[in-house]
Amino acid sequence: MSNASLPPPRAGYTLPVFACAGAVAALRCLVDGRDRPASVSLDLLNPPQPADIPIDQIAPLPDGSVLAITHSDPGDNxxxxxxxxxxxxxxxxxxxxxxxILLQGGEGVGQQVNRDHAPAIYQYARELIGHSLRPLIPEAKTVRVTIILPEGRALGDRTSNAAFGVIEGLSLLGTSGIAAPLSAPGQLDQSREILRAKAARYGHLVFCLGENGLDLAVKLGIDPDRRVKTANWLGPLLVEAGDLGAAGVLLLGYHGKLIKLAGGIFHTHHHIADGRQEIFAACCAAVGVPLPTIQDVLKAPTVEAGLGILRDRDGAMAQRVYQQIVERIDERAAAYVHAHTGRPLAVGTMVFDRQRQVVARSHLAEGLFNQVLVD
Incomplete structure (x- = not known):
């Protein structure tokens, strides 16, 4: 079957949407015990469109509260x-x-270590729940809403949440109700279309893997229109930029993701390949880090933890390692593009840590950064 005959990738919804739909169903049952909806229609706010969310189970509990259960559907992701x-x-x-409305995080909802362990329930989730529940609350009444993710703690251990200061669960994160299928193969074609449109206007572009990079780019003064969200499709989109004759691409991303490129891994989803600690240890060896420290970095549970080990032992040494990493990313990325297109592409790399602080930038990134700033 050709790609042309494949259906477009299906979008789904983000976790806040399901949490909100369950809360609406539970509140309706709390107000009227006979009202036990099989589905709930929500206004997603962003985008301003309706969504019908199935309610799998609903029941009053002995303490007088009501529990509603939904199941996440992120679409073709x-x-x-x-x-x-x-x-x-x-x-x-x-x-x-x-x-x-008092909104609480229960079991499986992550805790933000940098905010006194507040539940990792972010602005969009709070706005959506507030907007959807307020009209249903009887006059002079208040409600307490608790979101529980029974599998959240185990799933959180398989994400990079800890690198961004969220522990013991998942985040109710997102700025939109739609979960665009960024990891699905069909999304690559849509990303290429976006890249082509931007490359027609600008010679220098900024590739960001996700929301953290997109947000930081603006805070650094980068022209927002030059940003391209790549998700995990860095390799194909770098090749596309080379084919389009782009003058240069600035890679801006979390170091725990972009480090994969230093090892020649150009699709960054963890289902495809990993090896981050091994790449990190190799870059340590390349700049002469003592063997005991390299061994500790290799055994570290995350790249963020490895960075902490280096900084604790020698800040200057940590900076040398990260300079090695970003320069190596530049070299591997340029070689990858040339191997697939026969054309040169200037690639510069900037990496940031979990506090969204830039850890290192390559020599090429210095020049490219100046090219993509807002005029």
Missing amino acids: LDLTRNTPIWSVVAWGSGDQAEP
């Missing part, structure tokens, strides 16, 4: 949260509750 259950528990609030 390689997403480890697929089919994970989301429990939304709604109860009447206490008499001294000031706000109409």
